Structure formats: C-alpha cells, structure tokens
Amino acid sequence: MQFTINGQVHEADVDIRTSLLDLAREHLGLTGSKKGCDHGQCGACTMIVNGRRINSCLTLAVMHQDDDIVTIEGLGGPDALNPLQRAFVTHDAFQCGYCTPGQICSATAMIEEARMGWPSHVSERLDGDVILDNDEISERMSGNICRCAAYPNIVDAIREVAEAGA
Amino acid sequence: MREVRMDGPYRPAALGASAQGLLGRPVDRYDGAAKVSGTAGYAFEGAPEGTLYGHVVGAEIGAGRVLSVDVAAAEAMPGVVAVIHDDPRMPSGEANSEHAPKVGPADRIHHYGQPIAIVVAESQEAARAAAGAVRIDYAPSEGRFDSRAAEVEHDHKLGFLPTIRRGDLDAALAEAEVVFDERYATPVHFPAALEPHATIAWWDGDRLTVRASLQIVGAARTAIAVALDMPEAKVRVLAPYVGGGFGGKTGVGPETILAAIAARRTGRPVKIALPRRQIAYLGHHRTDTVQRLRIGCNRDGRISAIAHEGVAAQKEDRTFLEPIPFGTLPLYAGKVRHFATSLVRVDLPGTGAVRAPGEAIGTFAIECAMDELAERLGLDPIELRRRNEPETDPLSGKPFSTRRLLDCYDEGARRFGWDRRAATPGSVREGEWLIGAGMAASLRGNFTVKSEARVTLDADGRAVIETDMTDIGTGTYTILAQVAGEMLGLGVDRIDVRLGDSEMPPSAGSGGSFGAGSSASAVALACEDILAELARRMNAAPEELSLKDGVVTAGGRSTPLADLVRGKPIVASGRMGPGKESKATSQASHGAHFCEVAVNGVTGEVRVRRMLGVFDVGRVLNEKTARSQIVGGVIWGIAYALSEDGVVDVRSGRFVNPDFGEYHVAVNADVPQIECHFIEEVDDHANPAGAKAVGELGISGAGAAVANAVYNATGVRVRDFPITLDKLLPGLPPV
Incomplete structure (x- = not known):
C-alpha cells in the first residue's frame, strides 16, 4: 500500500491490524509520534490527517491509503523549527x-x-x-x-x- | 579525579566568580529542539535491524497457583517465534539494585498480572494476538486484596524511616490545653509517566545491551546482572531520553529481564513496551494510607506534642515502605514527638516510591491538621505555623543548613493577598460559586548521593560532559551544561552533554530530588580540575583566571581556550559524596503554597482559580527548568486533592482504573496559571553546587492548600482524599 506522510509517498506492506501510529513508528521509522496509552486517552499519538487532528492509535493504517497525513516530522526538524x-x-x-x-x-x-x-x-x-x-x-x-x-x-x-x- | 566528601561546607570558587553569567539563568533546554521535533530517541526507538516484539502474558488471578501453561496454540500462530514460560530466571516482579525479583517458573501467584510467559513474534500484532492464545490453568486461593481489612503490623523492619517515640505522648496530650486528633486517608496513586515502561534488549556474544526507560542507570545495571546471574561488567544500559519517571522507573521492570531472556533464547534483539493497563501490574504504585494526626498545644497554639502515625501497604517480598510522616519530622516545634508507619501485607503489585514518598501524602494530614487547629484556636493558619517554627531541627537538635520557611510564608502571603481572605468558611459567594482560600507549608528532605562526572576540554575549545545520570524531564542536560559553561567560560552551544549510558561515570541517577545537586556538583568538581590545569598552562593561580566566551584571562593576558588546549584535550573527573556535614546538619527544601478555589454551590464542582508558591531550594541552577518542575509538582498536588484515585477491586485484586481514561491525572482545563517564586540562598552545606531538592517540593503540601481552600470556601472538611463531588455535596450550605 501507499501512504502520503509529510508530503512523501511511502510504500508499506502492513498487517490489517496495524494502527496508523504503529505504521509510522514501526514500519516507516517516523518515531516522532508517541504511544502513551494506545487507547485514545492521552493524545501523545496525535497526527493531522486531512487537516484534522486525530488519535492515530485509534485508527487502522489501511484506512488511510489516500489521505494527507502530517506528523511532527513534517512540521519542522531540529535545525528548522517552526x-x-x-x-x-x-x-x-x-x-x-x-x-x-x-x-x-x-x-x-x-x-x-x-x-x-x-x-x-x-x-x-x-x-x-x-x-x-x-x-x-x-x-x-x-x-x-x-x-x-x-x-x-x-x-x-x-x-x-x-x-x-x- | 577531584573528590569532595561533604565533610564541611564547600563551594567551588569559580562557581560564582566566572564572567559567563550562565548559572541560574532561564536558559532554554539543551534538548529542546530534539524534543519538539520528535527526534529525541526514547527507549522503544532506534532498535537494531531484525528486532522481534515481545508481549508479556500476565496472571488472570490475584492469588493461587499455576497448574499448567499450554503454549501450543500460541506457538502455532503466524509470526510467532517463541513462547517462553520455563526459564528459571523469569521474574515475578520489579527488581532493584538490592533485590533481584522473585523468580519462577512462577507457580505461585503473588498478584494479579504477574508475568507467566512472554510471547515473541515478528510483529507487535502477532505477539499481542498470540499472548491471548496462551492457556493457563490455575488453582486460585483467597487473597489479601483489601488493605483496610488486613491485619496491621506495628513491629516490622521495613522502610528507611524507623519508628520514633520521643517523650510520653499520652501524658503530654493529657496535660495539653488543646488536643487535636483526626484521621486522614489517601488512595492508591499511580506514577503514570506518559512514556510506557519499555525495553530493547540485544546480545553480542555474552554481552547484553539494554535500552530502557529508567531513572537510575547504574542501579539498573546491577539489578539486571543479579536477575540474570551474569557479571555486571557484561551489561550495558542505555537511557538517553526518559519520558517521565516520577519514581515509577527507579527499579527495573520484569519486562526488561524478560526481553533479555527472550533475546538470548531467540538469538535476535527483542523489544517490549508495556500496554498502559499492564504498567500498573508490572511496575509499582504508591500505597493507599490511613493516617492519624495528634497535636497537643496551649491556647496560644504552642505545640507541646505531635504524633503522625499511619498505615501503608506492601506485598510479601518487598522491603520498601512509604515513609508517611517523613515531612512532618522537622516541620514544627514540639518536645514530644511520635512518628510511625505500620504495615499491612497485601497480595497486590508492589508499592514503591512515587514522587515525594512520604511528603506527597503525609502533608495532606499535617497541613490540613494545622489548618483545622488554627481555626479551633482562632488563629490565622500562618500565625500558628510561625509560632511553631523551630530554630533547630526539633527532632535531632541539629542546625538547619538553610531554612527560609518564614520568608516563604511572608512573601507568599504578600504576593497572594492573603490578608484579603475571609476567615469564616462559606462566607464568600459569587453567584452560585463559593470562593475560598487556603495555604500550606511545603517541605521535602534534601539528600546527597555519590555522583561522578567526566569533563573533557577538546582541541576546539569545546567541553564534553559525560555521566550516567539521566534527564527524565528534570533538565539535567541543561543544568550540567550551565555549570560547566559557568566555570569554563563557555556558552551552552560550546558544550556537549552525554547522559544515560552505564559505560560513563556512575552518578546518583534521578530520584529523591537528589539528581540535580549531586550530578551538578560532580561536574563542578571536574571543572575545578580543568581550571587548575588551565592555570598551570597560563602560569597563573586558578583564582586569577577569568573565563568568558572561550577566552581565558589571567594577569592581563588573554588566550583563547582552544590555544591553551593545544591539541591535547584536558580530561578531568569529579566525584562528590555525602560526608560529616551531611549528617551534622538538617537539610530540606521549603516553601509555602497559596490557593484560591471556587466551589459550585449546586454541583460541588471544584475549580482551582489561582495557585501561588514561594520556595527555598538553595541555589537555583536554571530558573526556567526549576520553575517548570515546581509547577508540575503543584499540579500533581491539585490532582491528588481532587481527582487521582486508584481503585482496587478487593474481590479480585485487580485495579479498576489503571489507565488515563479512568484514573484522572490533571488535564489542561483543570489547571490555572500558576505562580512560582524562589527565595534563593546557596546551601554550601548541601553539596558543592549549593542546590537543594526541587522535583518533589512542589507536590509536597500543594494538595493540602487546595483542601484547605475548599474548606474555607464551603465549610466542608473532607479528610478522605480525593475531594470529589459526592463528599462535598451533603455538607454544602443552602444555595
């Protein structure tokens, strides 16, 4: 499958049980988004999907093939903070x-x-x-x-x- | 190696003399850019290629025995590499440097959730699914799950604080003109750091590397070596970034030992991050307490006798005991003094250190008691405290190293506008809201712990600081850079700080609020050695040197630091430890909290409107990070007073609410803007850095200030924390 994260297209072969959070952290090396509870209770995994903030631990990766996903890595690196x-x-x-x-x-x-x-x-x-x-x-x-x-x-x-x- | 034991007051001359002007300044965090960009690597991140995922299978009963473990179905599932339940080193609970965990194969169940097996698989999803397929047969037995129903042991040897019985309490209370005697209760508290307990473990031959979320790297290395029965020198522990600890990561969780066992068995790196609800069972929590506070005084409020006794819970094989009255020991005058913590043994996960063991919950009793007593005497709560401010430690008779508590009261009262408080409870209304104000003293004991650091001044005139100290959000990276920058005349951008690696010089670690003072002192001592060498190269005495922005000046000559190093790096080490002075003086940080609340007269909802505190923490190493730590602690106090409430199902030994959905830590909307001010007096008796405890001071007494404000607003005194709506409603005045 293809995922557009921070404007970049990533290919990944993911388990249907994989959350969007785990896709980023465990498959694509985007570990900026954090897992605090995995139950949508803490907000550490917040990403911006199609302009809206969501708990990425509460949604499956396979539901986001055509979405525009932004994570902390897309907002600014350590030498170019926004x-x-x-x-x-x-x-x-x-x-x-x-x-x-x-x-x-x-x-x-x-x-x-x-x-x-x-x-x-x-x-x-x-x-x-x-x-x-x-x-x-x-x-x-x-x-x-x-x-x-x-x-x-x-x-x-x-x-x-x-x-x-x- | 420059070594200083605190056998007397000590202050490195260069700590105050440098021209750099860095120390104490509100410098931005050294690790700030890494953290806001998501590039700081925590325990579960940066695993080697080919790392497997582990999932811990926990016991589904609270007491009894395991009859059989059937792993066949789990092993047959796709992606599963191994299911391990028979390793003789399988831990049943948390380890620390003194105690390896009880090992298995765990046929005896000590508490619900105790590890029985670990599933290792190619993916997180496969490991989790297979964990659910492990079949365990049990023979359950009666468990002691209700700490309030268990038998109380008064004669025990647990904990670091012995029972203290000074003078005849009964006689003193019989003679006293006024006797106060009330009981208070606090619930189970979870540390609940946002980063889960997590580990990556890998082997290189017979050498083990563990990357984990830990507060104290050196102690962890020892504990891991003991638990796995291997030489300490073959264990390396890494914890460069730690997503909060709050005491919960002072030990080594069973998941770390399990990951190492699984990595050995499978021949591949293994990583485990505990699911949120499992953390409560594999880590530790703060015991619930019941406390009795008795005070005898005369009609002027002069205390003659004070007794603070409580009951704390612990599981069978652990030796920690919450030192409930610890903060009360040196707080107020009074000749007769009794302090004790009794024990109940329970079949629950272990209790342990959570932010400010003792003070965090003990201050609910003593500081509410002082508020109640002041009202009975017709005195202002500050005046009662002032009349009982001791000149020397009221228990040991030792002089205080530094104690600015009266100044904290005065400045806090002035800034808060305490004189505008209506002394009569329930007398101020704004529409349907009842308004009240309360205050409380804050005290946290100061500890000095052996700590070592190495500082290298390299050929470019940059300094590198190395120590196995951790930064759990406390600001260690930043303050160590400031100390070295101050002494060596370098900006923070010219300093590299390397932490959280057991290969580096051993430090105090993060815990007990001793980390900053202890590790900063080690860095300061190392810098003193570097200055001595620089002076030698300048043909000057160390006290003649002036260092600023990478230039050394002595006797009218100025030389760039880099030229002095001349391609030959200067390496120096410092080691600081407690000594005679640490024992000869009574050391603590102090403060005063002030709080304004609004309580809805119809619903009982409590809103904290304002909190303000003034604190005496010795030298402030960084005004910004110190303030943040205090404010964070104050907010914990608000949540302890109003919402945090770990509930045990006494039928099963399970926690009812071990997650953020049901265990209510403070969220943004619960918290107003909070004012924090410091009264700075460098404490040369404490350590060479002159800094006292900060991280646990803010929580101490903060909740009591909230409780006292709620009483002032409503006239309802709740002594069973947290103060929830149901406890307020029956007593609220008519609308």
Whole structure:
C-alpha cells in the first residue's frame, strides 16, 4: 500500500491490524509520534490527517491509503523549527518531551479550528470569531495529557503563536 | 579525579566568580529542539535491524497457583517465534539494585498480572494476538486484596524511616490545653509517566545491551546482572531520553529481564513496551494510607506534642515502605514527638516510591491538621505555623543548613493577598460559586548521593560532559551544561552533554530530588580540575583566571581556550559524596503554597482559580527548568486533592482504573496559571553546587492548600482524599 506522510509517498506492506501510529513508528521509522496509552486517552499519538487532528492509535493504517497525513516530522526538524515548536522551547512547554509531538500537532490543528470559528465547551457564543484566550486553549488542549504538567507553559506557547498569526 | 566528601561546607570558587553569567539563568533546554521535533530517541526507538516484539502474558488471578501453561496454540500462530514460560530466571516482579525479583517458573501467584510467559513474534500484532492464545490453568486461593481489612503490623523492619517515640505522648496530650486528633486517608496513586515502561534488549556474544526507560542507570545495571546471574561488567544500559519517571522507573521492570531472556533464547534483539493497563501490574504504585494526626498545644497554639502515625501497604517480598510522616519530622516545634508507619501485607503489585514518598501524602494530614487547629484556636493558619517554627531541627537538635520557611510564608502571603481572605468558611459567594482560600507549608528532605562526572576540554575549545545520570524531564542536560559553561567560560552551544549510558561515570541517577545537586556538583568538581590545569598552562593561580566566551584571562593576558588546549584535550573527573556535614546538619527544601478555589454551590464542582508558591531550594541552577518542575509538582498536588484515585477491586485484586481514561491525572482545563517564586540562598552545606531538592517540593503540601481552600470556601472538611463531588455535596450550605 501507499501512504502520503509529510508530503512523501511511502510504500508499506502492513498487517490489517496495524494502527496508523504503529505504521509510522514501526514500519516507516517516523518515531516522532508517541504511544502513551494506545487507547485514545492521552493524545501523545496525535497526527493531522486531512487537516484534522486525530488519535492515530485509534485508527487502522489501511484506512488511510489516500489521505494527507502530517506528523511532527513534517512540521519542522531540529535545525528548522517552526514558530510553534520554537515557542514550546522558549516557554518550556514540556519537560520529559514525550507528549510534546502530540501537543504540537494537536495545537497546530486546533489553531486552525479556532480560525474557522469552531466553538468549544467554554465558548460564550456558538457563532462568530473565536478568541484563543487561556480558557479556550486549555479546554481545546485537554485531549493531550502532559504528566509532567507543563500545562500553563503549553498555554503560553500556543497563545503567543495564535496571537502572532491572528 | 577531584573528590569532595561533604565533610564541611564547600563551594567551588569559580562557581560564582566566572564572567559567563550562565548559572541560574532561564536558559532554554539543551534538548529542546530534539524534543519538539520528535527526534529525541526514547527507549522503544532506534532498535537494531531484525528486532522481534515481545508481549508479556500476565496472571488472570490475584492469588493461587499455576497448574499448567499450554503454549501450543500460541506457538502455532503466524509470526510467532517463541513462547517462553520455563526459564528459571523469569521474574515475578520489579527488581532493584538490592533485590533481584522473585523468580519462577512462577507457580505461585503473588498478584494479579504477574508475568507467566512472554510471547515473541515478528510483529507487535502477532505477539499481542498470540499472548491471548496462551492457556493457563490455575488453582486460585483467597487473597489479601483489601488493605483496610488486613491485619496491621506495628513491629516490622521495613522502610528507611524507623519508628520514633520521643517523650510520653499520652501524658503530654493529657496535660495539653488543646488536643487535636483526626484521621486522614489517601488512595492508591499511580506514577503514570506518559512514556510506557519499555525495553530493547540485544546480545553480542555474552554481552547484553539494554535500552530502557529508567531513572537510575547504574542501579539498573546491577539489578539486571543479579536477575540474570551474569557479571555486571557484561551489561550495558542505555537511557538517553526518559519520558517521565516520577519514581515509577527507579527499579527495573520484569519486562526488561524478560526481553533479555527472550533475546538470548531467540538469538535476535527483542523489544517490549508495556500496554498502559499492564504498567500498573508490572511496575509499582504508591500505597493507599490511613493516617492519624495528634497535636497537643496551649491556647496560644504552642505545640507541646505531635504524633503522625499511619498505615501503608506492601506485598510479601518487598522491603520498601512509604515513609508517611517523613515531612512532618522537622516541620514544627514540639518536645514530644511520635512518628510511625505500620504495615499491612497485601497480595497486590508492589508499592514503591512515587514522587515525594512520604511528603506527597503525609502533608495532606499535617497541613490540613494545622489548618483545622488554627481555626479551633482562632488563629490565622500562618500565625500558628510561625509560632511553631523551630530554630533547630526539633527532632535531632541539629542546625538547619538553610531554612527560609518564614520568608516563604511572608512573601507568599504578600504576593497572594492573603490578608484579603475571609476567615469564616462559606462566607464568600459569587453567584452560585463559593470562593475560598487556603495555604500550606511545603517541605521535602534534601539528600546527597555519590555522583561522578567526566569533563573533557577538546582541541576546539569545546567541553564534553559525560555521566550516567539521566534527564527524565528534570533538565539535567541543561543544568550540567550551565555549570560547566559557568566555570569554563563557555556558552551552552560550546558544550556537549552525554547522559544515560552505564559505560560513563556512575552518578546518583534521578530520584529523591537528589539528581540535580549531586550530578551538578560532580561536574563542578571536574571543572575545578580543568581550571587548575588551565592555570598551570597560563602560569597563573586558578583564582586569577577569568573565563568568558572561550577566552581565558589571567594577569592581563588573554588566550583563547582552544590555544591553551593545544591539541591535547584536558580530561578531568569529579566525584562528590555525602560526608560529616551531611549528617551534622538538617537539610530540606521549603516553601509555602497559596490557593484560591471556587466551589459550585449546586454541583460541588471544584475549580482551582489561582495557585501561588514561594520556595527555598538553595541555589537555583536554571530558573526556567526549576520553575517548570515546581509547577508540575503543584499540579500533581491539585490532582491528588481532587481527582487521582486508584481503585482496587478487593474481590479480585485487580485495579479498576489503571489507565488515563479512568484514573484522572490533571488535564489542561483543570489547571490555572500558576505562580512560582524562589527565595534563593546557596546551601554550601548541601553539596558543592549549593542546590537543594526541587522535583518533589512542589507536590509536597500543594494538595493540602487546595483542601484547605475548599474548606474555607464551603465549610466542608473532607479528610478522605480525593475531594470529589459526592463528599462535598451533603455538607454544602443552602444555595
């Protein structure tokens, strides 16, 4: 089968039981996406598929033959960090770093969701522009667990980038 | 080798004298770019070609015996290479440097989930499917699964903290004008690091290499060698990046031993990452506790007697015991002092060190008790604490190395606006929300642990730091680079830090909040030796040297560092260990937590609105990473107070909720912005780096501050943690 990840086409002969996460990590050498729970409870495996953030541990690889898949490796390498990655470093928005690729992928798609005006549980209104303040960011990022609990710094990093791009 | 035992105060002259201005600065993490780009390699990543996948088959009963294991169906499944259940070294649980795990073949079941077999296959999917096809027959027996129903042993030899009985408690309480006596309970806590326990094991002849998620590489090497009955020198352990530990990775999990056994048997590398729910059974958890807190004092609140006693659980073959009253020992004055942790033996997975053993849960009792006592006395909670601030260690009489607790109270109260708190509980409302504020003291004992490091100044004038120390998210890479940079006059970009390899000089490892101070000291000592050699090459005395941005200046002469090295690298080692001073002084980090909560008067929902803390941690090695560690600990305290609650099914010995879906660690929306401030006083008695414990300080007392704020908001005192809605609702004031 063929998979398009970070704009590159990969060939892989995968077991039908293989998750999208395990395809990337175990077959294609893309180990940036992490496995924390394998049950969609922690968000460490978050990838961006066709523009939307998903838990890649909860979906089978064989379902994504024609999809546009983006992982942390597609956002910026260590020598070419994108603004969100840089903001995570300067705000110390991680400690052990294990949840970090998922946090960054999640935040990338989340900023787009807000731009499209999608409301959240804490939004005052269901229509109109979304302002990504601390409460909105916290709410929208609560699918990504950080056991080191860098949450306040994660909020600061995302807000800085969201505000700069607004 | 420059070796310093802490037989007296010690501070390397160059640690404060350098012109580089790097130490303590909020420098970005050395490993930051690797972590945000997903290129940092954790335990399960970077396996050699041809690595097989292992899946551990665990016991499906909590107590009893194994009658038979039938692996025929599993072995016949596609992709399966081996199913192993008969190796005499099969571990039944976690190992550490002192104890190899009990071995099998495991016919006796000590706890649910105990490893019975390991399936090895060409793919993860095949291994997992075949694990489900292993047939095990059991003879179940009655297990001791309910820690609250088991018999309590008062006379035992477990744990590092002995029973302390100073003075006649009954007489002191009988004489006291005011007697406080309450019981508190805390549940099972899981460390729940986000990276699963994982291992890759491979053999090269009779040499074993293990890449694993571990906090203490040296101890792991010893434990693996003992468990596999092989020489330590033939075991290499790698842990360059560790996805969180929180105590849960201080030992060596059975999966590491199993991977090594399976790799030997199959002749190929084997890797295992434990599924999330299995981690709870193959790793350790923090015991649940019941605690009794008794205080006798006069009407002014001056304490004459204090007793902090509790009960902790442990399985049959383990010797650790949660030191429940550890943080209370030096916290408040009082002549009569009783401290004890009693034991219940259970047939559950082992209990062990989880972030701040003792203080994390003991402070729920002592710090809520002080809040309750203050109210009974009509005193402000800070004033009660101030009146009982001891001048010397109230138990040992030793001087404190450094103790700025009163300053933490004062600065915290001022920054938080404590004077605006309404002392009467349940008296502040905002619509349907009840608002309250609480505070608590924070204390975590400071340990000094032997640590070694090697620093090489190479021909390009770059420095390389090597030690087997780990960075489990604590910031080790960064602070070691800062210490060396400060002393050698180099920017962080001119320094390479290599960690987590047992071939490198042995360090303290990460645990007990001793890692930063101990390993940074070893690096500082190595740098002192390098400075001595540089001085010799400059024909100057070491104290004449000034180093900045790769240039050495002495006596008006400036020379690039690289020229001084002249193609001949300077290699130096430092070793630091505890000594007489470590025993002669009472050492701890301190702090004060302040919390504001809103409790919904209708639903009982608790929202933490603000948390603020002021902390005394000795020298702050990196203001940014130290703050992050404290804030992380504070958030653990919030979750301990409100949501984390490991539940044991007392009928089966299974955990009801060993995953992130049902065991509720804090998520982003649970947490407000958190303020953390430091009162910095370099502690020359602690270690050459002058740094005290940080990683476990934030959690100590934080939950109690939340609980005290909830009481202040509602008038409901919950002593059985966590404070969930069902416990608040019956007592909430009328809406």
